[in-house]
Each structure stands twice: as structure tokens, then as C-alpha cells.
Amino acid sequence: MLEMGQSEIEHSITGYSPPFVEVFTMSVRNFASVAAGSELAGISSALLLSRIPLVTPDLHPFEAAYYNYQNELKRRLMWTFPKYYYFRKGTVAEREFVQAQKYPLFKRPGVWFPRGVPDLKHGRDRRFKEEVTLPKQQERADEDDELSKPVVFNSRVTAADEAGDLTSLERRLSRTLYLLIKTKGAWKFPSFPLVEPKPLHEAAEQGLREIGSVNMNTWTVSNTPTAVLKYSNGKLLDAETQEKEVEREYFIKSHIIGGDFQISSSDVEEFRWLTKEEVEQTVEPQYYGQLGHLLSTV
Amino acid sequence: MLSNVRTSIIRQVDYLTSGTQLHFIRTKRKKAGSDKSEVRKLVTQLSVLSANRKQPKLLKFSNEDYVKHQVIQKSWNLYVRDKKAEEANILQKQYESIRAANEDLQSVSKELFSFANTREPSKRFPLELRVPTEYPPNQIWHHDYTPKVEKKK
Numbered sequence: 001m002l003e004m005g006q007s008e009i010e011h012s013i014t015g016y017s018p019p020f021v022e023v024f025t026m027s028v029r030n031f032a033s034v035a036a037g038s039e040l041a042g043i044s045s046a047l048l049l050s051r052i053p054l055v056t057p058d059l060h061p062f063e064a065a066y067y068n069y070q071n072e073l074k075r076r077l078m079w080t081f082p083k084y085y086y087f088r089k090g091t092v093a094e095r096e097f098v099q100a101q102k103y104p105l106f107k108r109p110g111v112w113f114p115r116g117v118p119d120l121k122h123g124r125d126r127r128f129k130e131e132v133t134l135p136k137q138q139e140r141a142d143e144d145d146e147l148s149k150p151v152v153f154n155s156r157v158t159a160a161d162e163a164g165d166l167t168s169l170e171r172r173l174s175r176t177l178y179l180l181i182k183t184k185g186a187w188k189f190p191s192f193p194l195v196e197p198k199p200l201h202e203a204a205e206q207g208l209r210e211i212g213s214v215n216m217n218t219w220t221v222s223n224t225p226t227a228v229l230k231y232s233n234g235k236l237l238d239a240e241t242q243e244k245e246v247e248r249e250y251f252i253k254s255h256i257i258g259g260d261f262q263i264s265s266s267d268v269e270e271f272r273w274l275t276k277e278e279v280e281q282t283v284e285p286q287y288y289g290q291l292g293h294l295l296s297t298v
Numbered sequence: 299m300l301s302n303v304r305t306s307i308i309r310q311v312d313y314l315t316s317g318t319q320l321h322f323i324r325t326k327r328k329k330a331g332s333d334k335s336e337v338r339k340l341v342t343q344l345s346v347l348s349a350n351r352k353q354p355k356l357l358k359f360s361n362e363d364y365v366k367h368q369v370i371q372k373s374w375n376l377y378v379r380d381k382k383a384e385e386a387n388i389l390q391k392q393y394e395s396i397r398a399a400n401e402d403l404q405s406v407s408k409e410l411f412s413f414a415n416t417r418e419p420s421k422r423f424p425l426e427l428r429v430p431t432e433y434p435p436n437q438i439w440h441h442d443y444t445p446k447v448e449k450k451k
Contacts, residue, residue, distance in 0.1 A: 248402065259440070
């Protein structure tokens with residue numbers, strides 16, 4: 001029993017060893033049905049639970065500048081807006097459209113133009129981009145018209161961002177967030193020892209509901225593990241280790257769709273929803289070194 | 299334009315008894331465009347059709363502007379190239395990682411390996427996952443989720 005209990009503790013990368021009594025109770029709880037010689041001993045299933053971005057990614061300043069430049073070029077090279085195609089002459093719509101336009105200066109003899117001599121065709125200076133302004137809808141104060149109201153967008157920066165709430169799923173909407181939990185003083189992805197021969201992804205999803213809450217909707221990406229970490233006596237080993245007697249942690253990817261993670265196990269001290277960069281700052285460097293490529297940069 | 303429209307005269311007639319009334323009186327019909335010569339009409343139509351009049355002037359970059367444009371394009375190409383290389387590198391690492399995990403799992407437990415590699419033909423992408431939009435929805439996250447209770451048959 002004592003040996004099995006230790007193997008459980010070895011999952012902790014801190015190497016923290018609790019007193020004997022605690023070891024005994026933990027071994028009963030976690031390895032109840034796993035025999036010492038079983039191939040399941042020392043295997044656990046970890047979960048990379050992510051919240052996918054809810055808004056489009058933030059543009060890099062260079063991207064934003066380049067898109068603006070291309071847009072201006074496109075508008076400069078666009079053909080003149082065919083007013084006569086869309087507005088029949090003599091109609092009210094045409095009148096309103098014509099009144100809404102700002103027409104460029106036209107060429108006059110004996111006048112000096114600082115930006116060069118205008119080259120007007122169809123009321124557009126062909127040297128510059130054309131700016132078409134749509135006539136404003138008449139605002140009717142007496143009618144509550146839903147269509148003519150100006151559209152107000154929700155902010156991409158939420159209340160959780162402003163409050164700095166790391167446990168909220170409503171923070172950093174443009175980034176993928178990952179669930180990190182703190183157990184025995186160490187931050188890591190949730191990991192659950194395998195107690196019976198069942199698929200790794202099912203073990204991970206079931207374990208998540210035991211430490212979190214049942215009121216969570218998740219979607220497992222695949223039943224195939226995406227990475228493996230190997231530990232020996234609680235210490236994380238290199239990926240290319242040749243050691244035989246190791247404990248293994250297989251990682252399963254999953255997305256959270258609805259509901260909240262609420263701590264419902266005394267093993268979990270804290271939890272956070274973090275982006276890739278924040279995960280890097282929170283977990284051990286060696287741990288991140290072996291898992292960093294699994295986390296999304298968007 | 300107005301000359302093309304068939305004109306009508308509105309005559310006001312005052313009646314002592316019933317106040318003001320409007321009377322519409324038909325006049326002789328005028329032929330559309332009768333005041334324009336055929337040549338002028340053709341010129342107007344052609345100017346509307348003609349691509350030349352609708353096209354902007356060609357871009358004429360000065361030497362300095364042209365160099366600027368080239369620098370912008372080159373730096374964008376480099377930016378995209380680096381980004382793609384980085385993505386390919388991450389994908390390669392993820393592939394290696396999956397491969398290593400599965401080979402390791404196979405050597406450890408045949409049973410778990412077969413579980414992990416069973417096909418899931420009925421698996422579907424969840425409809426509840428939102429496609430990212432430019433701005434967040436009014437209700438950002440559905441916090442009050444409760445799992446469906448399966449009915450016993």
C-alpha cells in the first residue's frame with residue numbers, strides 16, 4: 001500500500017512528500033482497484049482544457065498598418081461610383097445623394113491649385129480616391145425605429161479584464177485560455193490517475209467533473225493522447241529519457257463549451273484560466289518546455 | 299429632364315361655396331428628348347458606357363515612393379514567411395509529440411492504445427462552439443449549464 005501511495009505522490013513535480021497517514025488515505029482513494037504489478041499503475045490522464053477565442057485575433061501593429069495601406073491603394077484604383085446606374089435622374093433619392101456628396105474642386109483658368117490641376121470625370125477627381133458618402137437616414141424622433149438606430153458594438157475588453165480576474169472565462173476574449181490548477185503548491189494542468197482500464201479521454205473528462213463541477217459542457221478533441229510526460233520519483237524527466245521505471249502522464253485535448261469550473265475537491269487549492277504566455281510564467285520552466293508547443297499562440 | 303416629362307397644368311379654381319379645389323387638365327403630349335439633338339444623346343450615352351471616363355489615373359510613383367512601396371511589400375513577405383515557418387514548426391512539434399505519446403502508450407498498455415486509436419465515426423463538431431466575431435455577443439459566456447439527464451428506458 002505504501003509503495004502505491006508513493007507512486008501517486010510522484011506525480012507532483014515538487015517532490016513534496018506528505019506524512020505516512022496521508023499517504024495511506026490517498027492510496028486508498030486513488031489506487032483502490034489497481035494492483036501493484038498492473039500495467040495501469042503509474043499511468044495518469046491529464047487534460048488540456050481550453051476555451052477557444054470568442055473574438056477575432058488582435059492585429060499586430062504591422063498587420064494593421066499593411067492592411068490600411070492596401071485598402072487605401074484599392075480605393076485609389078477603384079473605378080468611379082456609377083451614380084447614374086443606381087439613381088434615376090430627377091428622383092428624390094438622386095437629389096439626396098447628390099446633396100450628400102462633397103464634390104472636388106474643378107479646373108478654372110488662372111487659378112493656382114496647390115495639390116495640382118484637378119482632373120474631373122463624372123464628378124470625381126481621377127488623381128485621388130473617391131469618397132462616396134451615403135445620405136443620412138432621416139431621423140424620426142416620434143417613431144422608435146430599430147433599423148435607423150446607430151449600431152453600438154460591445155467592447156472587446158470585458159469587465160473581467162479590467163478587474164484582472166484570472167478565474168473568469170470572460171477574460172482575454174481574443175485568446176485561447178487554458179485551465180491550470182494548483183495542487184500541493186504547484187501549478188499544472190489537471191491530471192488524474194487511471195484507476196481502471198478505461199479510455200484516457202474518458203478518465204480525464206470524468207476526473208475533471210470530480211474536481212470541478214458537473215455543470216460543465218466540454219468537447220474532447222480526440223481520444224488519442226497528444227503528449228506524454230514521464231516522471232521518476234516525482235521529478236519530471238526529459239522527453240528522450242531511457243528509464244524504464246517511470247510514471248506517465250498522457251495529455252488529452254478538450255474544449256469547454258459552456259458552464260464554469262468550480263472547485264469541488266479539497267485537492268485543488270486554486271484554478272486559473274490563462275493564455276499561453278501566462279501559463280509560461282506560472283508553471284515550472286521544465287514542465288512548460290515539454291508542453292509549450294501544444295498551446296495556441298492565438 | 300423635366301422637359302421630357304409629360305406636363306400637366308394645375309389650375310386653381312375658387313368656389314365660393316366649397317373653398318379651394320385642384321383641377322388637373324390634360325395637355326398635348328410632348329415627345330421624350332425632343333429638345334436634344336441625336337448626336338448629343340449619343341455622346342451622353344457613350345460617356346456613361348465608356349470605361350475610360352470611369353477609370354482613375356494610373357499610379358505614378360516617384361522614385362522615393364516606389365522604394366517605399368517595395369520596402370513595405372518586402373517586409374510584409376518576410377513577416378508572412380516567418381509566421382508560416384513558425385506555424386509549420388509548431389505543427390511539426392505537435393505531430394512528433396502525438397507520435398511519441400502513442401508509441402509510448404503502445405509499449406505500456408496495448409489495451410489503452412487500442413482505446414485511444416478507435417475510430418469515432420459518429421463524432422461531430424459541437425454546434426454550441428461559436429465562430430469568433432469582431433465584437434463579443436451580449437451574453438459572452440453561458441455560465442448556467444446543466445447536463446441533460448438521460449432518460450431511462
